[in-house]
Amino acid sequence: MTFNKVFYGIWAVLFALFAYWQINDPDPELWVSVYVVAIIFCLLGFKGIFPKIPLTVVVVVCLVGAALYWQGEVGSWVSQEVEQHNLSMKNDFMEESRESFGLLIISLVMLPGLIKAWKK
Template identity: 30%
Template structure:
């Protein structure tokens, strides 16, 4: 199940990164999405890096919080622009649409990193219990 989850998100994050070429700030978003792709790809091969998941979660959460409260951010999209359709066109014609899309991209990344962090933590705990059983 985890392999399918991680292969899916690895492919999705590579596609998301590729779509950033026409973005106003591809130098930020291509590395962000490739970060997710790399660590989901590694997890698909049962290589987990809890510290890097945690780093990604904290970094993406910090940036998402900024985008949420920014002047033309998600909060503005909801309160001042009545949650205008953000998927109507591929081109983000307003800053609140761009920031809201970026926020949700980070949200997806955070979820993927969090699932892998929790899964790897459970695997580590299970391994520790086995070692303790051998010792005891």
């Protein structure tokens, strides 16, 4: 099994879990859709298909979205996450920080495929 199959296969499963966990989010239509797009591109990557323009759009949109959602400092968010003993949202800052981090993860996961696409 190649690296692409393992890497994108694992991330497709993880993004499916992320999408499932977004169902009870205040805006599930947006976040489930975002993770479904990530799943689709992971499945394409699993098959060795890396569409240059669509991947570029996904990475750029996710990076811009992450920057727009990002509030405060990472240390503040991490300390809040460590202090609480459950995953419930205590405030909007935590929700938006998690959403920002999710978009950043998607862009980082798509980056190797994007690099491969642009090298062709």
